[in-house]
Amino acid sequence: MQAIRWAQQMRNYLIIMRREFYYMWQDRVLRYVLIIGPVLAILFFSYLYSFQNVTDIPSAVVDLDHSAQSRELIRQLSNAENLKIENYPETYKELESLIDQGIAAVGIVIPENYGQDIMSGKQTRILGIIDGSNMIYATNASSTLIQVTGMISAETGIKTMVGMGMNLQEATEAYQAIEFKEEAWYNPTLNYAYFLILALALNMWQQCCVMAAAVNIIGETGVKSWPQVKASGFSKWKFFLPKSLMHLIIFMALVLPIYYIGFVLVKLPLCCSFGSLMGFTLVFALAIHSMGTMMSSLTNNAVDSTRFGMIVALPSFILCGYTWPLESMPAVISKAAWILPQTWFFQGFNHMTFKGAEFHAMKGYYLGLLIITVVCYAVSMMATARSER
Amino acid sequence: MDAIETNPMIRVEDLQQVISRQVVLDRINLTVERGECLGIFGTRGSGKTSLLHILAGIDRFYSGSVEVMGCKLPRQQEFKKKMGLLTQKQSLFRDLRTGENIDFIAGLKGAAKQDMEEVVEEYELQDYLKEPVSRLDAGVYQRVSLACAMLNRPELLILDEAIKDIDIYSRCLIVNKLTEFKGQGGTLLCGFSNIEFCPQMDRVGWLEDRKMSLMSPTQVQEKWERLVSDAGHKMGTANA
Numbered sequence: 001m002q003a004i005r006w007a008q009q010m011r012n013y014l015i016i017m018r019r020e021f022y023y024m025w026q027d028r029v030l031r032y033v034l035i036i037g038p039v040l041a042i043l044f045f046s047y048l049y050s051f052q053n054v055t056d057i058p059s060a061v062v063d064l065d066h067s068a069q070s071r072e073l074i075r076q077l078s079n080a081e082n083l084k085i086e087n088y089p090e091t092y093k094e095l096e097s098l099i100d101q102g103i104a105a106v107g108i109v110i111p112e113n114y115g116q117d118i119m120s121g122k123q124t125r126i127l128g129i130i131d132g133s134n135m136i137y138a139t140n141a142s143s144t145l146i147q148v149t150g151m152i153s154a155e156t157g158i159k160t161m162v163g164m165g166m167n168l169q170e171a172t173e174a175y176q177a178i179e180f181k182e183e184a185w186y187n188p189t190l191n192y193a194y195f196l197i198l199a200l201a202l203n204m205w206q207q208c209c210v211m212a213a214a215v216n217i218i219g220e221t222g223v224k225s226w227p228q229v230k231a232s233g234f235s236k237w238k239f240f241l242p243k244s245l246m247h248l249i250i251f252m253a254l255v256l257p258i259y260y261i262g263f264v265l266v267k268l269p270l271c272c273s274f275g276s277l278m279g280f281t282l283v284f285a286l287a288i289h290s291m292g293t294m295m296s297s298l299t300n301n302a303v304d305s306t307r308f309g310m311i312v313a314l315p316s317f318i319l320c321g322y323t324w325p326l327e328s329m330p331a332v333i334s335k336a337a338w339i340l341p342q343t344w345f346f347q348g349f350n351h352m353t354f355k356g357a358e359f360h361a362m363k364g365y366y367l368g369l370l371i372i373t374v375v376c377y378a379v380s381m382m383a384t385a386r387s388e389r
Numbered sequence: 390m391d392a393i394e395t396n397p398m399i400r401v402e403d404l405q406q407v408i409s410r411q412v413v414l415d416r417i418n419l420t421v422e423r424g425e426c427l428g429i430f431g432t433r434g435s436g437k438t439s440l441l442h443i444l445a446g447i448d449r450f451y452s453g454s455v456e457v458m459g460c461k462l463p464r465q466q467e468f469k470k471k472m473g474l475l476t477q478k479q480s481l482f483r484d485l486r487t488g489e490n491i492d493f494i495a496g497l498k499g500a501a502k503q504d505m506e507e508v509v510e511e512y513e514l515q516d517y518l519k520e521p522v523s524r525l526d527a528g529v530y531q532r533v534s535l536a537c538a539m540l541n542r543p544e545l546l547i548l549d550e551a552i553k554d555i556d557i558y559s560r561c562l563i564v565n566k567l568t569e570f571k572g573q574g575g576t577l578l579c580g581f582s583n584i585e586f587c588p589q590m591d592r593v594g595w596l597e598d599r600k601m602s603l604m605s606p607t608q609v610q611e612k613w614e615r616l617v618s619d620a621g622h623k624m625g626t627a628n629a
Contacts, residue, residue: 008499011496012496012497012499015492015493015496015497016493016496019482019484019485019489019493022484022485022489023484026484027484223483224476224478224479224480224483225480225481225482225483226480227442227445227447227474227476227480228474228480228481228482228494228497228537229497230445230446230447231445231446231447231469231472231473231474232469232494232497232498232541233446233466233467233468233469233470233472233498234497234498239497
């Protein structure tokens with residue numbers, strides 16, 4: 001008898017899950033948004049960041065000196081990977097015009113007497129103008145200019161010391177008393193693609209998931225068929241359990257092609273095991289589902305619920321500290337950002353994929369997501385029970 | 390489950406319902422015996438649907454006491470296993486086809502495959518199983534709704550405007566099935582606003598000004614004729 005009842009219960013759950021699957025599948029817009037959206041996003045972003053680094057920043061050089069030394073400087077600047085010297089204006093005014101028009105993002109002005117000053121061991125100044133309206137260009141151009149001029153400055157200094165009678169070894173050691181060795185760990189080539197592609201695609205995925213979950217409860221209780229469920233005597237908790245389970249299955253199925261394209265086809269770094277990454281993603285899927293479900297239990301109609309979902313899901317990627325560090329945000333916002341499951345996920349995701357963080361290092365992230373899940377589901381249950389009164 | 394076997398089928402005492410701070414039902418008292426067909430009559434907005442939804446355990450109520458098959462509402466809901474409901478508004482799942490609706494609601498009600506096959510045959514729905522319910526004619530839609538209500542072989546059937554504005558064939562089929570249901574000892578609670586259905590009832594509760602008066606079908610018809618006649622006179626006086 002117990003077995004029959006259990007089998008009946010399972011059948012009921014499967015019927016509800018099947019209906020939920022067809023519901024999502026039959027809705028053409030939802031189907032395209034959920035399936036095609038995130039996959040297109042990762043394909044598009046992979047292509048977009050296929051050069052992996054910012055190279056060939058359009059640059060212009062004004063050489064007011066026309067000496068052998070200034071030509072050497074231009075040669076060294078031309079060799080820098082990030083800069084592409086395309087224009088050689090004659091005057092500062094011409095350079096200004098090129099930057100104003102957006103033809104050049106970087107301008108370098110070599111002063112008159114540059115070669116003479118170098119030869120006589122006098123200090124000389126090179127002006128570097130960077131178009132700050134593009135932050136990415138500006139940061140990369142700035143570090144390249146510092147690197148190239150630093151190198152020339154060191155060479156010149158050493159040459160001067162040798163000229164003063166010091167041997168080359170001594171001059172080099174004296175000039176470079178402190179050797180600064182820079183090592184970028186986890187992403188040694190500071191590859192933009194590694195850093196951004198998956199995060200952008202996962203951001204799109206999580207937005208789609210929040211939207212779908214945002215109609216979980218109101219999509220049933222707010223429509224005319226709800227009396228059928230209530231009159232059947234079927235527990236609403238048992239009704240929403242298999243429905244939510246199907247959502248989670250769909251969410252996880254949708255993330256698989258993103259991970260496949262990212263880690264297998266585009267070969268993005270994955271330093272942890274795929275199983276543990278999927279486990280962490282599942283906990284995040286649970287958390288965003290609970291958040292969407294909570295919204296769907298607190299609003300009066302599906303449209304409002306979806307709007308709330310969008311209001312939270314869209315800026316959450318900016319707030320999560322992935323693209324702009326949490327430490328650089330105002331204290332109130334950086335603390336409030338931890339209310340969002342996206343913050344726990346994207347921070348933890350970074351640790352896992354780049355650093356291969358083990359479970360003991362990830363415990364906090366799992367716990368954060370699980371607490372959000374419990375709170376959101378509890379609020380959903382209370383709100384739904386209350387609305388039924 | 391013992392509670393379900395006790396008599397009467399429905400007992401309502403001093404029921405009050407308030408919606409948006411407005412009293413919709415005021416001190417309703419009612420008893421429905423097993424095997425009885427009780428009609429709830431009233432014009433639009435008189436509170437028929439509110440009362441039927443309370444008795445079906447769908448809506449909560451403001452005050453009073455309601456017992457259905459011995460279950461005290463709203464806490465005890467076991468009676469729903471032996472209840473069927475046909476709502477006034479179309480309440481089948483719009484995203485599902487006819488057959489899928491029957492299958493899905495059977496799952497919710499714990500009905501067996503055999504019950505599904507039987508209702509499909511009884512309500513002559515074989516040709517409509519693959520049709521989306523949103524495309525069904527009103528009459529066929531009501532047949533599907535009633536078939537779904539009957540899936541769990543209920544003892545109590547609550548119907549809200551079951552045969553209003555539908556084709557003659559569906560109407561005859563539904564009336565026939567309801568007569569059969571009553572003949573087998575089933576209890577019917579029918580909300581209606583068309584006086585011509587009155588003779589089908591054993592007793593009628595007339596809902597007016599938030600209160601209910603219980604009458605025989607003949608008394609209801611007499612009262613209705615009197616009201617129509619009064620209205621005619623009033624119009625005549627007004628025209629003169």
